[in-house]
Amino acid sequence: MKDDKAVVISILNMKGGVGKTTLTSNLALELSEQGNKVLILDLDPQFNTTQSLFKYRYDSMNKYFEMKEGLLTISTLFMDTTSGVARQLFAKVELQNIIHKLKNNLHIIPGDLSLIAEVNDSSINRLTRHLNGWRVFEIYDYILIDCPPTWGKFTTTALDLSNYYLIPTRLDEFSTIGITILADKLEELVLSGRTSIKCLGVVYMMLGKTPRKLGVSRDQEGYKKDIEKFFNDNVNDQKSMSERVKSKVEPFETKIYNYQKVSHNSSIYKTYDNYPQLMLSIRDLVNEITSRISKSGYFEIGDE
Template sequence: MEALRAVQILNPSGEIIMPRPDHPRVLCVANQKGGVGKTTTTVNLAVALALHGNRVLVVDLDPQGNASTGLNVPHHAGVPDVYDCLIDNVPLADVAQPVEGIPNLFCVPATIDLAGAEIELVSVVARESRLQRAITAHPEKFDYVFIDCPPSLGLLTVNALCAAQEVLIPIQCEYYALEGLNQLINNINLVRQHLNPTLDVSTILLTMYDRRTRLADAVEQDVRNHFGSKVLEAVIPRNVRVSEAPSYGQSVMTYDPGSRGATSYFEAALEIAMRGVNTGGAA
């Protein structure tokens, strides 16, 4: 069974195709709480979609550069990165790097320079829409653009929310995860009112689910009752393989494609792809 799952996920023949949306879908992966699986979710969904026939761009907007690490894209000081696009108007195409071993997947890395961008953006003209302009001006059209946000609600996250049509919120199956959610939803509503009226919280993904605890079950029920159909059926379990993969510069998809973590992210990616087709692009 594990071998069959691995072949399905790695898709070496290219036969298994996830449906492509009729227009580019820009998803901002946001949650101001740290450690809920934003970067892990961004990397694994992007790899799953790219392995199954979609053209995908990952924009790493977190100064820690974890998404760049997870995709094994160089992001040391001196590498052209998303900071250059935001502050110096360098075209996104000039800083996007192809991800080794995964066709159709590109990554715009984040270096430590990005840590200062939050302050530098304050005095820049049209500071909230810098990223949106950079993505729109990219000559190639991608099926999916995933923006990995920092764990805060500063100007970098506001840029991501202005550039996106959809917000994907990973929620850790623990009590504290629900506490910060109201603040995030309020901020998204503010951005929708003043900057980006088309923004929609389209997808909620439950992560770090531990079946052995009653708390995880209670959190899942709460989230499903509150958000309804926005919550994906696929749930990401606590899985050692998911945690190990970044230390090898890989997603769990390529590190251990037969693991429960890889299967869960594959199912989540398929669900996102199907929703996009069924509703004309916006899940």
């Protein structure tokens, strides 16, 4: 993917509910509104990104169900068409419509619960063939991939397609464990020769509880200190995460604040007119991301 135009970013963590989907949807919206051509690949069988963006765009899921009926979801791209029945089904699919235009610059390959049944090595090759056939890596400025909270074929496929990964996390015990597990897995990946993929950074999500109580609590401050030590320092003869994954692992300055209201209705920040801070935090994050990508040498570790 390295020589293509698209910046391909997987959003991942081995912990559920840390804001992967929220970050994917809001970043995609913001990047597209800044004039970038953006494609979202929903590789999580929970397909929450698809749900939140279809609801945001159409106020209902009807359009999605219509697409699902016509087999216009990511599952079809994994489909084995060697058997007669599957071939017949596949022949009726208007394949080019699987990339759905939510808005001018914002396109999505919708996810699908039945994805879980589709995955094996050859189905993954089929997905990659379709994506290359559509030249998505040349056409789009950004491709964002929402991953499930587990290390499996979907996540490794996402990473295979990506140049970068972004790690949203909360500051609590299980999220911290989630990052350490992720570090082990990413190290294995790097040791197996995937050295070109880089860590864009870590985004702390959901820190405060209400608009009046923003910021990092004392407990969270403790987790923050520990995890940042894990990113950068050798602890108990164990190399730092940055050294193990051969890329700088560093938090972003941006705080994506937690307003309780966000979780109840929609995870699209733009729908909360009275919470402009959320939009500002996403804009700041986009700036930080683009600045990290454009600074040559940013991802190097070692002697800075």
